[in-house]
Amino acid sequence: ACKAAVEKVLPGTLYLGCEFAAYNEEQVKAAARHCDIVTFNIYKLLPIQKAEVFELAARYDFGVMITEFHFGAVDRGMFSPGLVSAPSQSERARQTVDYLHSALKNPNCVGAHWFQYADQPLTGRFDGENFGIGFVSAADEPYPEMVGAAREAGSTLYQIRKAAPSAQ
Numbered sequence: 787a788c789k790a791a792v793e794k795v796l797p798g799t800l801y802l803g804c805e806f807a808a809y810n811e812e813q814v815k816a817a818a819r820h821c822d823i824v825t826f827n828i829y830k831l832l833p834i835q836k837a838e839v840f841e842l843a844a845r846y847d848f849g850v851m852i853t854e855f856h857f858g859a860v861d862r863g864m865f866s867p868g869l870v871s872a873p874s875q876s877e878r879a880r881q882t883v884d885y886l887h888s889a890l891k892n893p894n895c896v897g898a899h900w901f902q903y904a905d906q907p908l909t910g911r912f913d914g915e916n917f918g919i920g921f922v923s924a925a926d927e928p929y930p931e932m933v934g935a936a937r938e939a940g941s942t943l944y945q946i947r948k949a950a951p952s953a954q
Contacts, residue, residue: 789820805853811842818846823896827854829869831881832888833895843894850894854901856919857881862929864905864918879931886939890946 789801803821806814817824824843828836833852843850857878858868872878882900889898905920921932 802851814842815846818848823849823851825851825853828852829855831870832885833892834888840892840894849896851896852889852898855885855898856901858917858919860918864908866917868917868919875929875931879935882935883939887946890943891950893950893952
């Protein structure tokens with residue numbers, strides 16, 4: 787019903803359904819029947835460490851969009867590194883490139899979204915989170931290492947995707 791309503795108002799628009807932070811196989815199977823792409827938050831060093839997502843994608847033939855991932859570090863001003871940490875900004879940048887390259891190598895993965903653009907406030911947002919996870923600081927200063935990581939991943943994405951095994 788939701789997909790039909792979206793299609794009626796916005797024909798040709800991709801329907802993504804919900805963003806899975808937790809799930810079971812029956813929920814994912816239902817989403818695969820109704821969604822154009824099934825979306826997951828995957829907070830791991832590499833997306834393949836959440837192997838069941840990609841096993842389900844292969845079994846039920848759907849594309850995966852990673853709707854949240856991040857790496858944080860506390861070597862510059864922040865006190866919490868978020869859900870997946872790195873010891874420094876340079877290692878955080880390296881982890882980001884590795885994560886994106888891993889996603890590109892999976893034929894079922896159609897995208898990965900960083901969470902979030904700016905560091906959270908040092909004193910915490912509405913729920914108390916104060917993660918140092920942004921591409922820019924809370925003062926809107928870019929982290930040069932993250933800018934470099936984005937450039938590296940972006941400049942190699944077509945070559946990596948082309949070399950990846952194709953979906954069967």
